[in-house]
Structures are given as C-alpha cells and as structure tokens.
Amino acid sequence: MEFLEERKNSITTKGRQKKQLECESESIAGAVSQRACVYCGARVVLNPITDAMHLVHGPIGCASYTWDIRGSLTSGADLFRTSFSTDLKEEDIIFGGESKLIRAIDQLVEKYHPPAIFVYSTCVVGVIGDDLQAVCKKASKKYGIPVLPVESSGFIGSKVVGYRAACDALLQLITHFEGEKIEKNQGINFLGDFNLGGEAWIIKNYLQEIGVQVNAVFTGDSTVEELRKAPSSCLNIVQCAGSMHYLSNKMAELYGIPSISVSFFGSQSIEQSLRKIADFFDDQQMKAKVEILLELEMKRVKPALDYYRQKLQGKKVAIYVGGAFKAISLISQFKELGMEVVMTGTQTGKKEDYAVIHDLLDEGAVIVDDTNPAELEKFMLAQGVELLAGGVKERLLAYKLGIAFLDHNHDRKEALAGFEGAFNFAQEIFTTVCSPVWQHLDRGEDVFNGKSKLQECS
Ligand code: SF4
Numbered sequence: 001m002e003f004l005e006e007r008k009n010s011i012t013t014k015g016r017q018k019k020q021l022e023c024e025s026e027s028i029a030g031a032v033s034q035r036a037c038v039y040c041g042a043r044v045v046l047n048p049i050t051d052a053m054h055l056v057h058g059p060i061g062c063a064s065y066t067w068d069i070r071g072s073l074t075s076g077a078d079l080f081r082t083s084f085s086t087d088l089k090e091e092d093i094i095f096g097g098e099s100k101l102i103r104a105i106d107q108l109v110e111k112y113h114p115p116a117i118f119v120y121s122t123c124v125v126g127v128i129g130d131d132l133q134a135v136c137k138k139a140s141k142k143y144g145i146p147v148l149p150v151e152s153s154g155f156i157g158s159k160v161v162g163y164r165a166a167c168d169a170l171l172q173l174i175t176h177f178e179g180e181k182i183e184k185n186q187g188i189n190f191l192g193d194f195n196l197g198g199e200a201w202i203i204k205n206y207l208q209e210i211g212v213q214v215n216a217v218f219t220g221d222s223t224v225e226e227l228r229k230a231p232s233s234c235l236n237i238v239q240c241a242g243s244m245h246y247l248s249n250k251m252a253e254l255y256g257i258p259s260i261s262v263s264f265f266g267s268q269s270i271e272q273s274l275r276k277i278a279d280f281f282d283d284q285q286m287k288a289k290v291e292i293l294l295e296l297e298m299k300r301v302k303p304a305l306d307y308y309r310q311k312l313q314g315k316k317v318a319i320y321v322g323g324a325f326k327a328i329s330l331i332s333q334f335k336e337l338g339m340e341v342v343m344t345g346t347q348t349g350k351k352e353d354y355a356v357i358h359d360l361l362d363e364g365a366v367i368v369d370d371t372n373p374a375e376l377e378k379f380m381l382a383q384g385v386e387l388l389a390g391g392v393k394e395r396l397l398a399y400k401l402g403i404a405f406l407d408h409n410h411d412r413k414e415a416l417a418g419f420e421g422a423f424n425f426a427q428e429i430f431t432t433v434c435s436p437v438w439q440h441l442d443r444g445e446d447v448f449n450g451k452s453k454l455q456e457c458s
Pocket residue numbers: 037038039040058061062065121122123124152153154155
C-alpha cells in the first residue's frame with residue numbers, strides 16, 4: 001500500500017514480530033495530521049469545571065472551540081457553557097494584548113463573580129509574547145480568586161502538551177494557601193472522566209453503593225470548591241491516563257495520594273475496576289457490596305448484550321481516536337461484542353500504549369500513529385472495515401465511504417461508561433452497523449475489500 005515514505009515507521013501490521021512504532025513525534029508536514037492543537041487539549045481537560053470562567057486570550061476563531069462542540073453535563077452551575085474571548089485584532093497583535101486581557105478580566109469579574117478564571121493562551125499570544133503569568137497574578141491579588149494562566153499556545157506541541165498545561169493549572173488551583181490545613185479523609189478522587197454523557201454520575205452512583213465517597217472528579221461536573229478538596233483524599237482512581245497521568249504523579253509527590261488505574265468502559269473493565277478499589281480499602285463489607293452490584297447490573301444488561309453480540313459477531317472495526325486509553329478500552333469492548341478490530345490508531349499514543357494495543361489485536365490488524373484521512377481511507381477499504389469508531393473529524397470520511405460510524409468523542413450525548421453505557425454502546429453499534437441504509441448504497445465492485453455493500457446482519 002502507498003503512503004508517504006516519512007510515515008512508514010508510524011505504521012505497522014500485527015504479526016509475530018513486534019515492530020517498535022514511531023510515535024510521540026512531530027507530525028510530518030504535508031501529511032494532513034488529524035491531531036488537535038495544544039489549546040484544544042487544555043480545553044478538553046478544563047472546560048467541564050462548571051462554575052469556572054474560561055477566558056480565551058486570542059482571536060475569536062480559537063473561542064469557537066467551546067461547550068457546543070465539547071459538551072459535558074452539569075448538575076448545577078453552567079458558566080462553563082459560555083465561551084469568553086479577548087477577540088484579539090491586528091492592532092492588539094502589533095501593540096500587545098495585555099491591556100485588553102486586563103480589561104476583559106475586570107469586566108467579567110464584575111458581571112459574573114466567578115470563583116476562578118482559566119485564561120488560555122493561543123498561538124498568536126505565544127508569538128507576540130503577552131505575559132499571561134503577570135496579568136493573572138495581578139488579577140488574582142486584586143479579586144482574591146484564582147486567575148490561572150493556561151500555557152496552551154496551539155503551536156508549541158500536540159494535544160498532549162495541552163493536557164499537561166491544564167494539569168499545571170489544576171495543580172495551582174488545588175494548592176492550598178499558606179496556613180490552610182489539609183484534613184485527610186477516606187474519600188477518593190476520580191481522575192480522567194469528563195461527564196460527556198453523564199458517565200461521572202453513573203460511576204459516582206456505583207461508588208456510593210459500595211460505600212466509597214468521591215471528593216472530586218477531574219473534571220466532569222466539577223466545581224472549583226470540590227476540586228480544592230482533592231488533596232484531602234486517600235486515593236486517586238485514574239481513568240484517562242493520557243490526560244491525567246501527570247496530575248496523579250504530582251498529587252502523589254505533593255500530597256502522598258496513591259493512584260490506581262481504572263476503566264469503566266465495558267463490563268469486564270468495570271468488574272476489574274470496582275474489585276481493585278475494594279481491594280485498596282481491604283474492606284470485606286465493601287467487597288461483598290461490589291459482588292452484589294456486579295451481579296445485579298449484569299443480570300440487567302446481559303440479555304441485551306447477548307442479543308447484540310449474536311448480531312454483531314465477526315463484524316470488522318477500525319478505531320481512530322485521540323488517546324490510547326480510549327483505543328485500548330474500545331478494543332476490549334468490541335471484543336466483548338464478538339467483533340474483530342482490524343485497525344487501531346491514536347493521535348497521542350506512547351510506545352508502551354502501542355505495545356498493549358499490539359498484544360490485544362489479532363494478526364493482520366493495522367496499527368497507526370498520527371494517521372491522516374488518505375491513510376485511513378486506504379486501510380479501511382483494504383481491511384474491509386464495517387464500522388469506524390472515532391471523533392468528529394473521522395465521521396464524514398466514514399459516511400463518504402459508506403461505512404457505519406460510532407461517535408466516541410466529546411460531541412456525543414449518550415453515556416458510554418458503566419453497565420448502562422455498555423448497553424448504549426452495543427445498541428448504538430447495532431443500530432448503525434445493521435441499518436438497512438447500507439444495502440441501498442452501491443459503491444461499485446471492488447471498492448470495499450472486493451464487495452460493493454456492507455454485509456447484512458444475520
Ligand atoms: S490555538 Fe492556534 S492552532 Fe489552536 S485553535 Fe487557536 S489558532 Fe488554531
């Protein structure tokens with residue numbers, strides 16, 4: 001198959017020989033990477049803090065990246081749904097945008113009285129060199145609230161750099177003022193869930209049922225006050241490691257909070273994760289409650305999952321998502337449904353992530369780092385893919401090729417975690433893969449692995 005020579009080391013096929021995939025490197029110029037920018041990464045992590053103000057220091061275009069396309073649910077405050085921007089223009093870029101930023105903060109504090117403000121740096125701010133730190137420090141002092149600079153100029157790296165910038169801002173937010181006491185308790189923090197479709201609520205309910213109190217969720221449906229309680233916790237459970245690994249390491253170092261990895265996507269992962277949490281507390285009563293919960297929930301969803309498994313058995317899937325945690329979870333979930341994952345790629349996976357992905361996949365599966373639409377198209381057709389799981393940028397490509405699509409991005413509204421999420425996940429795949437619409441699309445012979453139509457569900 002043809003692709004750019006410089007991309008050759010970022011693509012491999014699962015075989016007996018494990019090839020070290022080239023990743024964590026700059027995108028190749030001209031390869032039309034699907035990667036998002038640094039600012040986008042920071043926004044993903046911080047935007048779900050519901051009562052905080054999110055102020056984008058840059059041209060208005062950057063501010064379009066907001067709640068509408070990165071939705072997450074709230075149980076109360078909704079300031080986070082409004083995007084604020086300093087709307088930098090040519091004149092500000094020539095003479096500097098600091099005075100505009102100061103005016104914006106003054107006006108917004110007076111009007112909205114937020115408990116904290118995140119000020120995001122964008123490409124142009126990185127170029128002109130506005131001193132965000134100094135402006136934010138002065139504003140914090142003036143208003144007595146955290147005004148936190150997020151060093152997220154789009155061009156300084158990939159989305160991963162943005163995750164780190166967001167975690168640095170979170171660390172500043174939770175740092176206690178001099179003289180403030182941290183009283184430790186038996187509560188835990190849940191890192192790496194953004195409550196896109198209400199997932200944090202589902203998991204909090206499970207934890208409550210087994211007797212575990214959640215002090216703070218980073219950052220789904222969180223508030224500034226809750227997040228500031230995080231250092232009191234006795235454990236961090238970390239789901240999306242790509243975005244939260246740095247924060248959990250720092251919290252271990254600064255507050256002595258240990259962490260364990262969890263995933264609440266797919267029934268097997270939920271079982272393992274709840275048992276791991278109960279093991280940490282080493283509490284027999286909690287362990288018994290976990291088993292009761294698992295039995296009840298499985299009883300509720302098993303008949304439906306069995307039905308969907310029978311319909312979807314053997315269907316071929318491609319995955320292309322931002323982070324490795326999501327890719328790894330998806331492989332397990334598809335396998336639980338009897339589906340065959342024939343291609344997997346991520347925008348930001350690390351070497352150790354690709355080693356896990358390699359081990360999970362079957363022989364012949366394609367593995368790609370930082371791919372582009374041209375490669376995706378070729379691999380999907382060659383592999384006879386019947387469903388693509390991805391984000392907003394991949395959706396159109398799938399539909400243009402007449403391939404079913406599963407949205408596993410921030411735009412979705414359905415919860416995909418927990419047992420309820422496992423049911424939603426299977427139902428959504430069944431609805432799209434087994435839709436009669438594919439039988440009305442004639443794409444000509446030999447387009448789709450030698451077949452002109454997706455195979456009907458039996
Ligand atoms: S920060 Fe830069 S790359 Fe990101 S949206 Fe703004 S202009 Fe585009």
